Every structure is written in structure tokens, then in C-alpha cells.
Amino acid sequence: MVPVRFLLLIPLIALLNGYGVEARIRRYKWEVKNEFKSPDCYRKMVITINGRTPGPTIRAQQNDTIIVEVTNSLFTENIAIHWHGIRQIGTPWFDGSxxxxxxxxxxxxxxxxxxxxxxxxxxxxxxxxxxxxxxxLYGSIIVGLPDGESEPFAYDYDRNIILNDWYHNSTTEQAVGLSKVPFQWIGEPQVDISLPVFQVNKCFGDDCFM
Ligand SMILES: [Cu+2]
Incomplete structure (x- = not known):
């Protein structure tokens, strides 16, 4: 027969296990490429992550570890990805600058x-x-509260939108103008693009963006 003292210990151990909510590891594999896309119906060369711009949304919970393997499949340009707002405590070398x-x-x-x-x-x-x-070449990171914790306010739904100035000429053309003497202003963007990052595929002809 199991001693009563031991029987009392079992629920205690179960409680402690559930209490310390474990952080997860979230893994991503990204391939960065040049592709032609038409997000505003004007076809131009863009930079995609796994075929999309904006890139995939990273979804995690507080204290999770994010691992992103980034492969540069551009032909002639280097890349680096900065995780804006992430404090990188103990990992400054992964800040992406x-x-x-x-x-x-x-x-x-x-x-x-x-x-x-x-x-x-x-x-x-x-x-x-x-x-x-x-x-x-950008996207969203959404970090929720750990399991068992709730936000201090109520809302009906959550939508995420990234805003960007979208120019039809290439960044190389823009850079040439901006570095000219005298300075050559690139003008206003052709469109202020807002891309809901949760959207389903939208397609224009052969081109789809996320
Ligand atoms: Cu930034």
C-alpha cells in the first residue's frame, strides 16, 4: 500500500510542473530572394522571404527562444536582419546590425x-x-503573454498592419540620386502601402504576395 504522505506529494508535484510555464523554442528557416511582385499592381523587383513580402510573421510567447536560419539567396547583395525592439539581453551579437x-x-x-x-x-x-x-525585406514579430496570463484589457480582435512607403524605382536608383552632389531627392513614394500581415494570398496575374 502507498503511504499517505507519498499520495499527498503526487498532486503537489503535478501542480509545480504546471506552474513553471516552460518557454518554447520557435524555429524558422528563411530564404531571402529577389523576385518580381506587384503588391500595388505595378510589377517590380522586390526582396522576399520564403516567397513573400512582408515576410513571415514570427509568433511567440514571452520568454520563448527564436531561432531563425537566414539564407541569403540574393546574387550580389549582402543582408542582415535587425529585430527591432527586441532587447537581445545576453545576445547582442544577434541584433542584426x-x-x-x-x-x-x-x-x-x-x-x-x-x-x-x-x-x-x-x-x-x-x-x-x-x-x-x-x-x-521586413515583417512582424508578435509576442504574447505566457500561458495562464491574460492581458489587463478587453478587445474584440487583433489586427496587425505594416505601413511602408513604396517606390516604383529600384533602391539602387534611389541610392544613386540620394548620394549625388547636388543631392537629388527621390520624390514622394508612388503609394503608401499598408499590408496586413495576416492576410491570405492575394494574387495579381502570376504574382502573389503574402
Ligand atoms: Cu528598426
């Missing part, structure tokens, strides 16, 4: 980012090399 916290990811190579999302909130990630942000 090319030339400051890391060497760039060269074409044909893969770099593995690994960091903890220690605060809940909505963040963006974006290219941190040249003007690649303008080409569509």
Missing part, C-alpha cells in the same frame, strides 16, 4: 539568429543592409 554587431550574411551563405523575446508586444524585423527595407 550589419557592420556593428555582425558581419553581413554573404550571398549563398546561411546565418543563424538565436535570441529570447523577453517582453510581450508587437515588433517588426527589417533588413539592416543598404536600402533593402524599401524593397520589402
Amino acid at each position: 550589419e557592420g556593428i554587431t555582425q558581419c553581413p550574411i554573404l550571398p549563398g551563405t546561411t546565418f543563424k539568429y538565436q535570441f529570447v523575446v523577453d517582453r510581450p508586444g508587437t515588433y517588426v524585423y527589417h533588413a539592416h543592409y543598404g536600402m533593402q527595407r524599401d524593397s520589402g
